[in-house]
Amino acid sequence: MSNEERTERGGLTSRFRREAPTTATESELAISVHGLTKTFGDFTAVDGIDLDVPRGQVFGFLGPNGSGKTTTIRMLTGNLRPKAGRARVLGEDVIRHPDRVQRRIGYMSQKFSLFEDMTVAENLKFYAGVYDLTDEQFARQREYILEMADLNGREHELTRNLSVGWRQRLALGAATIHEPELLFLDEPTSGVDPVARRQFWDLLYELAGRGVTLFVTTHYMDEAAHCNRLAFIYRGRIIASGSPSEIRSTYFDQRILAISTADNEAALSWLEQADGISEAYLAGASLRAVVPATSTLQAAQLQARLATAGLPATVSATEASIEDVFLSLVARQR
Numbered sequence: 503m504s505n506e507e508r509t510e511r512g513g514l515t516s517r518f519r520r521e522a523p524t525t526a527t528e529s530e531l532a533i534s535v536h537g538l539t540k541t542f543g544d545f546t547a548v549d550g551i552d553l554d555v556p557r558g559q560v561f562g563f564l565g566p567n568g569s570g571k572t573t574t575i576r577m578l579t580g581n582l583r584p585k586a587g588r589a590r591v592l593g594e595d596v597i598r599h600p601d602r603v604q605r606r607i608g609y610m611s612q613k614f615s616l617f618e619d620m621t622v623a624e625n626l627k628f629y630a631g632v633y634d635l636t637d638e639q640f641a642r643q644r645e646y647i648l649e650m651a652d653l654n655g656r657e658h659e660l661t662r663n664l665s666v667g668w669r670q671r672l673a674l675g676a677a678t679i680h681e682p683e684l685l686f687l688d689e690p691t692s693g694v695d696p697v698a699r700r701q702f703w704d705l706l707y708e709l710a711g712r713g714v715t716l717f718v719t720t721h722y723m724d725e726a727a728h729c730n731r732l733a734f735i736y737r738g739r740i741i742a743s744g745s746p747s748e749i750r751s752t753y754f755d756q757r758i759l760a761i762s763t764a765d766n767e768a769a770l771s772w773l774e775q776a777d778g779i780s781e782a783y784l785a786g787a788s789l790r791a792v793v794p795a796t797s798t799l800q801a802a803q804l805q806a807r808l809a810t811a812g813l814p815a816t817v818s819a820t821e822a823s824i825e826d827v828f829l830s831l832v833a834r835q836r
């Protein structure tokens with residue numbers, strides 16, 4: 503096995519411990535990264551990123567497709583060797599000693615890594631074997647996971663017969679069977695319906711409540727609100743980081759007007775050309791207009807102007823969402 507491309511689950515053994523955070527800064531951090539860089543040929547996928555993830559937090563790593571999230575996780579889990587930079591995970595140098603870290607972390611990928619032809623219980627048993635759990639440890643964890651994931655009564659169902667939401671819970675159970683201190687989740691809610699996504703986040707809170715640090719990537723911007731801290735990655739670079747409220751106050755000095763109208767398409771074309779608006783876009787079922795700090799445009803004025811243009815609408819001032827901030831940051835990068 504090469505150092506460059508270790509298997510995602512290589513070198514894993516069991517370890518049961520739960521550490522309380524200490525006062526020293528370095529030991530308070532589950533992840534500490536400086537200048538981490540990865541190139542593939544001439545292409546720089548991750549470009550000198552810095553990250554600090556305090557222990558016990560839910561850390562959201564956000565970015566569009568292809569921005570470098572998975573590549574970063576692969577380096578932080580000791581599966582991919584960086585070109586440059588330093589990465590400490592749970593206090594260990596993960597580049598030099600990936601084996602010291604891998605036994606203490608969990609990883610749940612987008613693809614879930616479950617065996618379709620095995621039952622729920624057999625999948626859990628398999629991962630208990632990967633992590634070398636004793637029968638007693640497995641029995642305890644199996645009971646906890648079936649309860650936590652609400653899978654009691656489904657132990658003997660074939661995994662292939664489970665809905666995506668149930669599989670996702672089972673995958674979370676499998677990824678945490680060895681009680682990791684730090685769990686990496688790469689787009690765990692991708693392709694899952696909104697109700698199942700909400701239920702899945704409740705499970706993540708449950709884990710966070712037990713002291714597990716969670717490093718979660720997502721491109722669903724509404725999920726940012728579930729996180730204690732966030733970092734945005736775009737084209738391999740971190741373009742913003744902080745708590746959701748810090749991100750709003752640090753990186754966004756504009757105002758948002760929400761527009762509800764029957765003809766989004768026509769209103770959007772009009773807004774894109776309108777004075778006093780820097781950007782307009784559709785978010786869910788309604789439109790949003792970004793008003794720069796230099797513009798005095800108010801909701802009532804915009805509503806009147808839209809009516810005059812033959813586009814009746816209801817306009818109201820609203821707080822910037824994380825998605826608004828991110829879209830504006832990305833627009834500035836272009």
Ligand SMILES: Nc1ncnc2c1ncn2[C@@H]1O[C@H](COP(=O)(O)OP(=O)(O)OP(=O)(O)O)[C@@H](O)[C@H]1O
Binds near residue numbers: 565570572
């Ligand atoms: N082994 C590789 N060889 C060449 N290019 C790669 C390799 N792995 C990733 N890349 C490229 O690096 C960039 C970042 O990919 P990465 O998978 O980290 O992005 P991502 O943010 O996780 O996006 P996605 O959600 O689509 O997986 C992409 O342009 C991708 O094509």
